[in-house]
Amino acid sequence: MTFSLSPSRRSAALGASFALILAAVAPAAAQTPPAPAATAAEAPTPDPKTVLATVDGAEITAGEVELAKEDLQQSLASMTEPQRRDYALNYLIDLKIAARAAEKDKLGDTSEFKQRIAYLHDRALMEELLQKTSKAAVTDEAMRKLYDETAKNLKPEQEVRASHILVKTEDEAKKVEERLAKGEDFAKIATEVSTDPGSAKQGGDLGFFAKGQMVPAFDEAVFKLEPNKVSDPVKTQFGFHVIKVTEKRERPIPPFEQVKPQIEQYVVRTAQQDLILKLRGEAKVERTKAGEPQGQPAIPGADAPPADAPKP
Secondary structure, eight states: OBOOSOHHHHHHHHHHHHHHHHHOSSOGGGGSOOOOOOOTTOOOOOOTTOEEEEETTEEEEHHHHHHHHHHTHHHHTTSOHHHHHHHHHHHHHHHHHHHHHHHHTTGGGSHHHHHHHHHHHHHHHHHHHHHHHHHHHOOHHHHHHHHHHHHHHOOOOEEEEEEEEEESSHHHHHHHHHHHHTTOOHHHHHHHHOSOHHHHTTTTEEEEEETTSSOHHHHHHHHHSOTTOBOOOEEETTEEEEEEEEEEEEOOOOOHHHHHHHHHHHHHHHHHHHHHHHHHHHSOOOOOGGGSOOSSOSSTTOSSOOOBOOOO
16 A cells, blocks of 8 residues: 555545446456355364464464464465464474574674564554554444445446447458348347357347447447447457447446445545554654655655555
């Protein structure tokens, strides 16, 4: 996450992004692979203070394993829960063994190491602060209020449901027109001759889409058509399209539950950015000459260089 925009720019940018979330038809959750299913054989999570192993007398607790799992989550994604716990425990055993060896070599006494520890200390504190702020901000009342206010101010957007038959040449497109003129079924012809494999299986059906989602020539033609009308051949970089509009409607606003995860992310980002902007305003920050910005800022109009912050 980047804390860099001025309050007015940030508000406008986030407002626009949330409007896009509400306008989306498909829930983001549909694109998220399901987590491995729990099985009856999986043991319950032990108390965080439970000792799971010792290394030369040093204890490793269940709470430490949970912290390691968070740190290793990318490596653990395809594992079952018991496998995650065992992997994390083995990692911590190796970690303690390697740390002991590093201490014997006095690697922790260098100025570079101490600088790194100070950085990690500050980062961990910032994570805790941001997490606390996020938990306080994310309430059902706040999310519902944001949803209602944004949905109320969204302008209705027209979308169409259309089918198309895509062929390589204009002559092939004219033959399609001739078959349609004789009364042949559009979907049947699409299945037989369309070179778009995705829609051909559906009889040429592309589903509902809004203006701007298709290439310009296709977009212009389809939104001029009335329902149940067929276009003349339309040339794009993909070939020649014969298009039929089957329905027009105003794009429905997704229900609250469908976009709740995105709203939660939006509320968290806003709360965190507001906190950082507030703290910056209260702090006395002075750059030395050596610390002055070099070249153009990464984001025009930014208050200050970005400070990366982890997600809660």
